[in-house]
Amino acid sequence: MAAAPFDVAAVPRSREFEWIRRNPTIVIGAAILALFAVLALIAPWIANDPLSFEPLNRLKRPSAEFWFGTDQFGRDVYSRVVYGTRISLIVGISVACIATAAGLVIGVLCGYYRRLDDTVMRVMDGLMAIPAILLAIALITLMKASLFIVIVAIAIPEIPRVVRLVRSVVLTVRGLPYIEAAVASGTRARLIMTRHILPNTVAPLIVQATYVCAAAILTEAGLSFLGAGTPPEIPSWGNVISTGRTFFQISPWIIFFPGVMLAIAVLAINLVGDGLRDSLDPRIARRM
């Protein structure tokens, strides 16, 4: 390339602006998520112990001392909500990782080995027939409740959808001439799968992962709200909302603040997901 007499630094900057202008939803969503991540990281410095309770300060309204009020045990709702950010982010990200990884492996294998396909897809159909929240509840009640079990139980019902997505991509790709060429030239099956098929699944998988993440955060909150999720001593948003259930008529703030945080977090993830979908797959973007 010939030496160009213009300010090189200016070029990428204007491209960045262009990208931001074209994808405002991704930027807004990501900014909110970054804020949540910071909140989760610095929780010990900006919030008090979420477990300490002062019976004298039961069901206090939001005030300068207790920004989000207190619950029926005199625990500071603000501190619990800040710490809850950690739990929700951990659950969302872990479930998204587990479900996508498992779905990817099963989906690629199913799409590539037709003999495996029939049996595995019947199992997936069966899993999909069971409502996600009931499946998760069933798995959690049988094992000793812990955050890890909750994550696994939420991830399992999400796997079939990922499998179907990956499988459909693999089925489309494997009929293409370049795969035939790879097979004909004696490339090993594992290499074909990892190098020639896998890259095609990345874009739709990333989009799917954001939706799985959002769904997982909502499901965790729902399970904890029902009293069948994260162990009650862990301050997750769902658990905070659950403690507010009995007293919501006189102290609605216990439900309001974690509920709003939950909605904002899910909204931000969905914005990122919608934005990614639009920019990665313009064909769908025009329709939705």
Place this chain on the structure above:
Amino acid sequence: MTAYIIRRLLATIPVMIFVALFVFLLLHLTPGDPAAVIAGDEASPAAIEEIRRKLGLDLPLWQQFGIYVSNLLRGDLGTSIFSNLPVLTLVKQRLEPSIVLALSTLLVAISFAIPMGVLAAWKVGTAIDRVVMGFSVLGFAVPVFLIGYFLIYIFAIELHWLPVQGYQPLAQGIGQTARSIVLPAFALGMVYMALIARITRASMLEVLSQDYIRTAHAKGVAMSVVLLRHALKNAAVPIVTVIGIGLALLISGVVITETVFNIPGLGRLTVDAILKRDYPIIQGLIILFASVKVLVNLMIDISYAFFDPRIRY
């Protein structure tokens, strides 16, 4: 058509066998003795032995599964551990509120969402479109219990228009039932509305860009007729699909909504069974909900052929 329906019916059999196997194994896959799990932490060895004998847990596994399936086929969903009543009886007692809630939610969601979607597609790019799209993005994010408590706070506690919680059975008059079900139906319907409005708009946009719509306009057909008769009917297949997919959301949502509004339906039965670890009830309800879901999917597949005669399998 008949052959297609029969083939679809047969395809549900392996799915239901898997569900039955999963539900059956649920108890056996857990680390430890199922009888001890059922009996609870403080049961004596004699009590555990009693449960093992009563539930046939001393038989070989395949034999137990055989008995379980043959019981299911005869409509026997098992017996509750705590109340000693058949699960089917408990389900029948709790059926009405859940069905009323589900149908009202469906009614509320469809009757709001389809006009919203059609309007947004018609006025695409305008403020109306943006409001509808904004609503649908928000509807996906706000959890049902937040909407539920919000509605209770405004319409029941502040305005005193509607009851706070509870359910009035149909036997007490439809007016009372309607008053008690309005708020739950709207709370649960919000996410559903968002879903249907979004897909209606997308599907309508696709149809409205086609040549025959332009022809209809050129012939001077009234806008309302173009939108409803020419466009909406042809946009129906994805909408019907999404209404079906949404039913899965509805089942999960019913469990939470019934807890928020204290409605004594199947959702409450589920939650109570979980808290008491009444496994036969949990197993029975999973089978029941899964059957409903499989049945709905079947109906959707068959309805395709009705809405789009080109679809023939």
